[in-house]
Amino acid sequence: xxxxxxxxxxxxxxxxxxxxxxxxxxxxxxxxxxxxxxxxxxxxxxxxxxxxxxxxxxxxxxxxxxxxxxxxxxxxxxxxxxxxxxxxxxxxxxxxxxxxxxxxxxxxxxxxxxxxxxxxxxxxxxxxxxxxxxxxxxxxxxxxxxxxxxxxxxxxxxxxxxxxxxxxxxxxxxxxxxxxxxxxxxxxxxxxxxxxxxxxxxxxxxxxxxxxxxxxxxxxxxxxxxxxxxxxxxxxxxxxxxxxxxxxxxxxxxxxxxxxxxxxxxxxxxxxxxxxxxxxxxxxxxxxxxxxxxxxxxxxxxxxxxxxxxxxxxxxxxxxxxxxxxxxxxxxxxxxxxxxxxxxxxxxxxxxxxxxxxxxxxxxxxxxxxxxxxxxxxxxxxxxxxxxxxxxxxxxxxxxxxxxxxxxxxxxxx
Amino acid sequence: xxxxxxxxxxxxxxxxxxxxxxxxxxxxxxxxxxxxxxxxxxxxxxxxxxxxxxxxxxxxxxxxxxxxxxxxxxxxxxxxxxxxxxxxxxxxxxxxxxxxxxxxxxxxxxxxxxxxxxxxxxxxxxxxxxxxxxxxxxxxxxxxxxxxxxxxxxxxxxxxxxxxxxxxxxxxxxxxxxxxxxxxxxxxxxxxxxxxxxxxxxxxxxxxxxxxxxxxxxxxxxxxxxxxxxxxxxxxxxxxxxxxxxxxxxxxxxxxxxxxxxxxxxxxxxxxxxxxxxxxxxxxxxxxxxxxxxxxxxxxxxxxxxxxxxxxxxxxxxxxxxxxxxxxxxxxxxxxxxxxxxxxxxxxxxxxxxxxxxxxxxxxxxxxxxxxxxxxxxxxxxxxxxxxxxxxxxxxxxxxxxxxxxxxxxxxxxxxxxxxxxxxxxxxxxxxxxxxxxxxxxxxxxxxxxxxxxxxxxxxxxxxxxxxxxxxxxxxxxxxxxxxxxxxxxxxxxxxxxxxxxxxxxxxxxxxxxxxxxxxxxxxxxxxxxxxxxxxxxxxxxxxxxxxxxxxxxxxxxxxxxxxxxxxxxxxxxxxxxxxxxx
Numbered sequence: 001x002x003x004x005x006x007x008x009x010x011x012x013x014x015x016x017x018x019x020x021x022x023x024x025x026x027x028x029x030x031x032x033x034x035x036x037x038x039x040x041x042x043x044x045x046x047x048x049x050x051x052x053x054x055x056x057x058x059x060x061x062x063x064x065x066x067x068x069x070x071x072x073x074x075x076x077x078x079x080x081x082x083x084x085x086x087x088x089x090x091x092x093x094x095x096x097x098x099x100x101x102x103x104x105x106x107x108x109x110x111x112x113x114x115x116x117x118x119x120x121x122x123x124x125x126x127x128x129x130x131x132x133x134x135x136x137x138x139x140x141x142x143x144x145x146x147x148x149x150x151x152x153x154x155x156x157x158x159x160x161x162x163x164x165x166x167x168x169x170x171x172x173x174x175x176x177x178x179x180x181x182x183x184x185x186x187x188x189x190x191x192x193x194x195x196x197x198x199x200x201x202x203x204x205x206x207x208x209x210x211x212x213x214x215x216x217x218x219x220x221x222x223x224x225x226x227x228x229x230x231x232x233x234x235x236x237x238x239x240x241x242x243x244x245x246x247x248x249x250x251x252x253x254x255x256x257x258x259x260x261x262x263x264x265x266x267x268x269x270x271x272x273x274x275x276x277x278x279x280x281x282x283x284x285x286x287x288x289x290x291x292x293x294x295x296x297x298x299x300x301x302x303x304x305x306x307x308x309x310x311x312x313x314x315x316x317x318x319x320x321x322x323x324x325x326x327x328x329x330x331x332x333x334x335x336x337x338x339x340x341x342x343x344x345x346x347x348x349x350x351x352x353x354x355x356x357x358x359x360x361x362x363x364x365x366x367x368x369x370x371x372x373x374x375x376x377x378x379x380x381x382x383x384x385x386x387x388x389x390x391x392x393x394x395x396x397x398x399x400x401x402x403x404x405x406x407x408x409x410x411x412x413x414x
Numbered sequence: 415x416x417x418x419x420x421x422x423x424x425x426x427x428x429x430x431x432x433x434x435x436x437x438x439x440x441x442x443x444x445x446x447x448x449x450x451x452x453x454x455x456x457x458x459x460x461x462x463x464x465x466x467x468x469x470x471x472x473x474x475x476x477x478x479x480x481x482x483x484x485x486x487x488x489x490x491x492x493x494x495x496x497x498x499x500x501x502x503x504x505x506x507x508x509x510x511x512x513x514x515x516x517x518x519x520x521x522x523x524x525x526x527x528x529x530x531x532x533x534x535x536x537x538x539x540x541x542x543x544x545x546x547x548x549x550x551x552x553x554x555x556x557x558x559x560x561x562x563x564x565x566x567x568x569x570x571x572x573x574x575x576x577x578x579x580x581x582x583x584x585x586x587x588x589x590x591x592x593x594x595x596x597x598x599x600x601x602x603x604x605x606x607x608x609x610x611x612x613x614x615x616x617x618x619x620x621x622x623x624x625x626x627x628x629x630x631x632x633x634x635x636x637x638x639x640x641x642x643x644x645x646x647x648x649x650x651x652x653x654x655x656x657x658x659x660x661x662x663x664x665x666x667x668x669x670x671x672x673x674x675x676x677x678x679x680x681x682x683x684x685x686x687x688x689x690x691x692x693x694x695x696x697x698x699x700x701x702x703x704x705x706x707x708x709x710x711x712x713x714x715x716x717x718x719x720x721x722x723x724x725x726x727x728x729x730x731x732x733x734x735x736x737x738x739x740x741x742x743x744x745x746x747x748x749x750x751x752x753x754x755x756x757x758x759x760x761x762x763x764x765x766x767x768x769x770x771x772x773x774x775x776x777x778x779x780x781x782x783x784x785x786x787x788x789x790x791x792x793x794x795x796x797x798x799x800x801x802x803x804x805x806x807x808x809x810x811x812x813x814x815x816x817x818x819x820x821x822x823x824x825x826x827x828x829x830x831x832x833x834x835x836x837x838x839x840x841x842x843x844x845x846x847x848x849x850x851x852x853x854x855x856x857x858x859x860x861x862x863x864x865x866x867x868x869x870x871x872x873x874x875x876x877x878x879x880x881x882x883x884x885x886x887x888x889x890x891x892x893x894x895x896x897x898x899x900x901x902x903x904x905x906x907x908x909x910x911x912x913x914x915x916x917x918x919x920x921x922x923x924x925x926x927x928x929x930x931x932x933x934x935x936x937x938x939x940x941x942x943x944x945x946x947x948x949x950x951x952x953x954x955x956x957x958x959x960x961x962x963x964x965x966x967x968x969x970x971x972x973x974x975x976x977x978x979x980x981x982x983x984x985x986x987x988x989x990x991x992x993x994x995x996x997x
Contacts, residue, residue: 084777121779121780171848179741180741
């Protein structure tokens with residue numbers, strides 16, 4: 001162990017004050033947890049921010065040790081910074097000023113890859129840890145590794161595969177894209193992924209296995225919630241979806257699954273949608289969701305509750321039995337899984353990727369064949385008919401690691 | 415009947431006249447002696463009109479005989495079938511015949527045409543023979559032609575193009591206002607289906623009617639006549655005054671010239687006699703003008719003072735590859751301490767943007783480099799030479815901007831391969847983005863369809879050679895990545911700038927290096943990616959590019975015949991592609 005204490009800068013693509021995404025929260029929580037570690041002298045947080053006036057490149061304080069960076073990306077294919085002086089001058093000044101010994105990079109989207117180089121140029125002894133939250137370096141389709149347009153699952157990248165999804169970009173463009181990512185990733189000392197599945201995908205892509213470890217995102221400490229009290233004759237029939245509503249998250253499968261059941265069957269089920277950002281989706285997608293939603297809400301088996309703040313999560317989970325995660329993309333380590341486990345709620349999830357990894361079928365949750373609406377309907381119906389399964393699966397939950405555990409695991413790497 | 419003239423002409427006695435009947439027999443008498451003579455008939459529209467006959471096609475007659483020995487008076491005897499001959503009485507001779515009268519007697523001109531053919535077209539004798547032929551107003555059947563256009567080059571020469579239909583071997587030529595003569599035989603000829611169709615009743619309508627003729631000298635505003643010597647006399651088939659002035663830059667000239675239609679498979683025949691005589695002086699003068707331009711040099715940081723290598727990279731159209739190269743350069747310790755990097759902007763359109771990008775790249779990556787702006791487009795060779803002019807390295811590494819190293823160490827390995835004094839150039843193993851071979855060596859193949867020798871990259875698409883494979887000798891390597899020791903480069907006097915825009919410069923320089931006694935090697939331990947397809951997005955349409963390639967292939971062949979034929983060079987072992995599937 002170094003005698004000198006660590007000075008850690010955590011960078012994120014957004015500040016949770018403004019963006020409550022999983023990656024932003026994970027970064028921020030880790031920034032807080034690092035500060036409490038005895039080997040750490042000081043911690044800093046830098047989040048990309050958009051004040052609506054374009055990427056000026058400026059950096060400004062948010063509160064003590066927290067900074068905002070008005071940077072952007074000018075070319076998404078190659079993840080190029082929008083404002084060079086924002087990186088070569090303002091970010092460089094920040095590094096010189098803060099003198100971090102570790103920069104923990106939680107993202108490069110909206111900032112460009114170049115800042116990694118600036119860190120090493122100023123002081124090659126600064127260690128760069130990078131947490132990979134999705135497949136963005138591998139896949140230009142928003143890092144989802146599903147085929148553009150059809151949303152079919154994708155198993156590998158190659159210039160030929162990728163330019164079939166994006167014919168407007170040539171094979172050479174995709175070679176250049178990967179080359180650029182790998183050049184910058186070459187500056188990273190240690191990669192971290194919150195799931196083994198994602199780790200393996202990045203190893204297939206070219207990161208050396210000994211350079212990339214799996215560390216699960218930390219969770220708030222605390223006790224499990226008690227089971228939802230059941231009225232006489234009531235079953236474990238309340239399911240809830242938490243998260244973004246977009247084409248990859250599979251909410252439509254839940255709605256179609258319910259619609260495929262008989263009315264009498266539906267009466268036994270209550271599904272709550274705690275979803276955000278539907279308003280930012282394409283009109284076609286919004287119309288499709290609204291069409292499915294209307295009749296089910298009228299019948300009463302669907303409750304459309306809407307977005308939530310982190311502090312509301314426990315209260316909302318207390319009122320349901322199961323948490324569902326029907327994503328049609330691989331996912332990484334969805335925050336909602338760890339939150340549900342922390343609060344003592346078994347999960348029902350798609351049988352692929354990070355969901356299949358984090359939810360053990362028959363132990364702490366149930367797998368559903370990915371993309372299969374009928375199977376979702378049948379599974380909800382089956383699980384809502386009894387209480388024993390639920391009791392057993394709840395007992396099977398392993399408590400996720402805490403923020404402090406997570407910070408400790410990271411510091412053991414350096 | 416009427417006798418118009420009795421005259422001696424060209425060693426013959428000629429009697430010209432007309433008769434109201436075409437079936438009369440006409441004899442030539444001297445006293446009672448009938449002279450051996452030949453009667454021919456020709457049209458006399460004027461007679462037919464005066465006598466109100468429907469056709470004058472055969473009313474005219476001509477009696478042709480050798481000059482009689484006797485001085486006795488001549489008369490003609492005219493006989494109709496079953497009638498007593500009528501005798502004209504003594505005829506008075508006139509001196510000489512008018513040109514119009516001469517054109518009525520084809521036999522009279524045949525010997526003169528034969529005389530004309532016996533001399534070199536345009537020579538003094540030829541001109542004298544020509545002067546003896548009458549000028550005809552109208553071409554006889556089977557002679558047609560049209561001058562479709564004239565291009566004049568600022569260098570003082572030009573081309574005429576059009577078509578001419580004529581019997582094989584007939585004297586046909588182009589004539590300018592200064593009476594310079596260009597026989598049709600020196601033209602490039604090819605078939606014209608449209609002409610063949612339009613004149614299909616003519617026996618030789620399928621001939622190669624189209625012509626393109628190089629005018630070694632031309633005024634700015636020439637008048638060009640397409641002329642032919644026929645049995646009716648000399649006729650002007652077509653005449654055109656004024657020319658289109660060609661631009662002063664090689665590309666502009668080539669675009670104009672190449673638009674004169676010629677099938678790709680015939681283009682090689684044409685290139686030597688038409689295109690190169692026009693292009694060569696234009697390219698030469700353009701190059702001389704470029705030499706007078708003072709390039710701008712922008713320095714970013716301080717490179718090593720006495721570098722082992724100068725890495726010279728021309729930029730044309732795209733420059734986004736710079737950063738990809740920079741990412742690789744700056745993580746290569748050997749390159750950082752032993753090489754200077756020189757970018758040459760070969761495209762005035764991107765100069766400002768490149769300098770801006772260069773500033774960003776230097777701020778970000780801190781790798782020193784120079785940017786040379788030639789201010790005009792010089793092409794691959796010219797840009798490379800400009801870079802070499804500003805290079806301090808003991809070796810020169812010429813690199814395309816779309817060649818991206820894969821890992822550090824490649825430059826050091828290339829230098830190792832050139833350590834041997836008899837090695838004059840080293841190329842790298844270049845891969846396509848999909849990982850297959852793009853280039854490990856260049857060889858040459860004859861393309862029958864085009865009649866040209868073309869460059870070939872064997873092994874394309876195959877798995878790469880192992881990085882552990884030793885360097886091997888090759889006929890030539892690509893210019894996309896080639897290392898040449900400075901003294902060798904100076905000895906062969908740099909990249910050849912005589913080609914049109916680009917092509918073949920790399921094999922040319924390899925041949926020049928071999929001709930100077932050195933070997934050319936490929937170093938498979940130096941493996942880089944070549945995004946080749948991207949290089950050529952900037953050049954004109956397919957037809958233009960094809961013609962440009964043929965033109966350049968012709969020049970390349972003219973200079974390097976002995977390296978191209980025979981195809982297999984005994985000095986260079988045919989290296990088997992040792993595939994390493996583990997690579």
